[in-house]
Amino acid sequence: MNATIKNVRDILEQVVDPEIPVLTIADLGILQDVGWNEGRLQVVITPTYSGCPAMHAIEHDIAAVLRENGYENVEVKTQLSPAWTTDWLSESGREKLLQYGIVPPLGSADKQSLRIVAASLECPRCRSDNTEKISEFGSTPCKALYKCNDCLEPFDYFKCI
Ligand SMILES: [Zn+2]
Known part of the structure; x- marks a missing residue:
């Protein structure tokens, strides 16, 4: 893992479940991957419950917190398979x-x-x-x-x- 990716993962520790604010997305196990894709920073997440309104808030929070830390070109990608449990x-x-x-x-x-x-x-x-x-x-x-x-x-x- 290079330093930038590690830094991004540290920043993402601030993103929590809006319903259970003690849990980070890493605690939840929904943060799948952080990497570069053609010059864009790509964050891959797997939603917990389908139709869970919290997921939209989480996607928004990921992009917002990274932007605050100087990462402008961010893509949050949702991966549905395998399904979260x-x-x-x-x-x-x-x-x-x-x-x-x-x-x-x-x-x-x-x-x-x-x-x-x-x-x-x-x-x-x-x-x-x-x-x-x-x-x-x-x-x-x-x-x-x-x-x-x-x-x-x-x-x-x-x-x-
Ligand atoms: Zn009791």
């Missing part, structure tokens, strides 16, 4: 989610393991496993809403996809 979330991203009060996806995107694990989610606040699912959809379609029966706080679960 929650397996691409980084370890540090999962820890940040938990500290933010959202339970990170447990297991892999394998639906069978999801169903088993999701039956015994641990409350991110008090660590109780006496929790129940309230709704399949939390604040966004990417999350399910749970409630802790011990501390009585609701919390989001970042669903596996």
Whole structure:
């Protein structure tokens, strides 16, 4: 990796998920590649959820933050295949989610393991496993809403996809 590409990747650490501002695009695993293409700086990303409105904000933020740092000729390219899954979330991203009060996806995107694990989610606040699912959809379609029966706080679960 040359110095410019490293610099660009450092700058892109400032770009976060508008819905979960503790997660950078690198934490999310959506930042695929940074490189040069015929004199233009090309940033390749894979969107998380199709139709997720946050993705447009992220594309815009990538171009804006690079422009602020002197990179004028920037192309943000979207790569749809292979499709993003929650397996691409980084370890540090999962820890940040938990500290933010959202339970990170447990297991892999394998639906069978999801169903088993999701039956015994641990409350991110008090660590109780006496929790129940309230709704399949939390604040966004990417999350399910749970409630802790011990501390009585609701919390989001970042669903596996
Ligand atoms: Zn609790």
